[in-house]
Amino acid sequence: MKQTPWLAFSIDRSAKTPVFEQICSSIRERVISGDLAEGTKLPPTRVFATELGVSRSTIITAYDQLVAEGYLRSVQGSGYMICALGEVELAKRITSKRIKRVDEQTRLPIPFQASQPDMRLFPHRQWAKAVARVCRTNPEAMLISNSYFGNIQLREAIAEHVSEWRGIDASPQQIFVTAGSTDALEICLRTLVGTGDTIGLENPGYQPMRQFAEAHGVAVSNLNVDDNGAEVPRTSSTARLAVLTPSHQYPLGGAMSPNRRLEFLAWATSQDAWIVEDDYDSEFRYAGRPIPAMAGFDHVNRTIYIGSFSKIFSNSLRLGYVVAPEALIDRFQATLKRFGQRASYMPQQALADFMKSGEFYRHLRRVRRTYGDRRKFLLDKLARDFTDFGSCVDHHAGMQVVFHLKEGLKDVEIAKSAAEIGVATQPLSQFATGKTGHNGLILGFCGISEEEMNPALNALKDCFKRHLDRR
Numbered sequence: 428m429k430q431t432p433w434l435a436f437s438i439d440r441s442a443k444t445p446v447f448e449q450i451c452s453s454i455r456e457r458v459i460s461g462d463l464a465e466g467t468k469l470p471p472t473r474v475f476a477t478e479l480g481v482s483r484s485t486i487i488t489a490y491d492q493l494v495a496e497g498y499l500r501s502v503q504g505s506g507y508m509i510c511a512l513g514e515v516e517l518a519k520r521i522t523s524k525r526i527k528r529v530d531e532q533t534r535l536p537i538p539f540q541a542s543q544p545d546m547r548l549f550p551h552r553q554w555a556k557a558v559a560r561v562c563r564t565n566p567e568a569m570l571i572s573n574s575y576f577g578n579i580q581l582r583e584a585i586a587e588h589v590s591e592w593r594g595i596d597a598s599p600q601q602i603f604v605t606a607g608s609t610d611a612l613e614i615c616l617r618t619l620v621g622t623g624d625t626i627g628l629e630n631p632g633y634q635p636m637r638q639f640a641e642a643h644g645v646a647v648s649n650l651n652v653d654d655n656g657a658e659v660p661r662t663s664s665t666a667r668l669a670v671l672t673p674s675h676q677y678p679l680g681g682a683m684s685p686n687r688r689l690e691f692l693a694w695a696t697s698q699d700a701w702i703v704e705d706d707y708d709s710e711f712r713y714a715g716r717p718i719p720a721m722a723g724f725d726h727v728n729r730t731i732y733i734g735s736f737s738k739i740f741s742n743s744l745r746l747g748y749v750v751a752p753e754a755l756i757d758r759f760q761a762t763l764k765r766f767g768q769r770a771s772y773m774p775q776q777a778l779a780d781f782m783k784s785g786e787f788y789r790h791l792r793r794v795r796r797t798y799g800d801r802r803k804f805l806l807d808k809l810a811r812d813f814t815d816f817g818s819c820v821d822h823h824a825g826m827q828v829v830f831h832l833k834e835g836l837k838d839v840e841i842a843k844s845a846a847e848i849g850v851a852t853q854p855l856s857q858f859a860t861g862k863t864g865h866n867g868l869i870l871g872f873c874g875i876s877e878e879e880m881n882p883a884l885n886a887l888k889d890c891f892k893r894h895l896d897r898r
């Protein structure tokens with residue numbers, strides 16, 4: 428077999444980076460630098476495995492990863508070859524002076540967009556197989572909904588998921604499939620409160636929830652957030668329900684202390700109120716053990732749990748779920764029958780199979796590893812090169828970090844300038860109501876790779892400098 432000297436590189440077995448990732452990085456670098464041109468064929472997996480002295484499955488994993496990232500394509504009968512995709516061009520196009528806004532056509536992520544998973548890592552091949560299998564073996568399951576509450580097999584898979592990952596013991600009957608967590612939040616409001624009622628919302632917090640409540644004539648009581656999490660409503664408050672993000676406060680990032688959780692449960696019991704736990708991204712924890720969901724240790728059954736597939740799987744799938752306490756099953760069923768099911772039925776059976784086969788978890792673990800690396804990269808850079816402008820608190824979780832700005836720098840102004848050069852930062856102050864003093868930038872780290880972050884960070888730094896000089 429002909430030698431392939433351009434792929435010759437050594438594997439560092441003492442490195443922490445897995446071997447397959449070392450292979451990926453090496454090929455990625457060569458594609459970006461132009462060493463490997465579009466159409467170049469890669470060695471067959473068996474040959475390459477022998478050449479490197481690794482197992483064939485390691486090479487297959489590396490190639491599959493690069494296919495998912497868009498660097499390679501697999502051609503039936505011909506093996507793998509390099510493809511020229513926009514993401515590679517982006518790395519070349521970005522300059523520190525001007526980050527070109529990525530247009531709709533290329534569909535590349537905008538640097539630092541918050542709550543944005545990297546859909547280039549989506550397991551297309553495995554998902555396509557799961558969908559094809561349902562089409563072949565059980566096509567009715569894609570078209571004919573047999574329940575207002577979601578596909579029963581998906582509800583079973585979700586029951587297992589929340590038990591394993593979030594410590595929640597629930598039967599499939601307690602689970603209702605929704606069109607993402609925003610829909611789930613709306614279903615909770617429709618079920619549990621009416622016009623004129625008051626609900627407690629974290630401040631700062633998730634703005635679409637506040638807008639929905641206000642649009643439906645529900646009064647909002649602000650729950651300010653301190654180091655232990657959201658503050659418990661006062662006993663004089665008439666709040667019927669509190670919406671919380673206890674595992675990972677949105678957008679600040681901390682976890683609610685155990686004591687504060689108990690205070691909330693005591694409040695809900697004494698006021699005959701409910702807690703809605705919005706757990707939209709808590710599978711993404713990068714150090715230590717996952718923080719158990721509040722619903723997992725709620726022995727008074729006052730917590731309604733909301734989860735979503737938008738962040739951990741696909742934001743365009745629009746699927747999420749509610750886990751209701753048994754006492755509320757009838758009320759949730761009534762809401763869904765009255766307002767109808769908004770979740771798309773078509774992908775539900777395939778998703779159930781995908782979860783049960785373990786493919787879903789392989790993907791989840793893989794993106795969690797990638798996002799963990801990206802998070803570390805961003806935090807290291809901010810700690811090293813951005814100390815003149817502000818600082819971050821590392822909560823080891825989630826999809827974004829908050830960069831708290833130094834006095835004199837205003838988040839809204841900087842976010843505006845950054846947007847003009849194609850960098851998407853969200854001003855923290857816009858997530859808060861009233862004078863909370865929050866002044867920072869929310870930086871998403873999941874949607875773009877380390878290579879793509881670099882020029883965007885340079886551009887952001889220039890932007891900070893310009894604002895400092897203007898003072």
Ligand SMILES: Cc1ncc(COP(=O)(O)O)c(C=O)c1O
Nearest residue numbers: 542607608609633677707735737
């Ligand atoms: C706190 C919070 N809740 C809910 C959502 C919405 O999730 P979904 O896309 O599942 O509707 C988001 C989206 O970023 C969020 O940040």
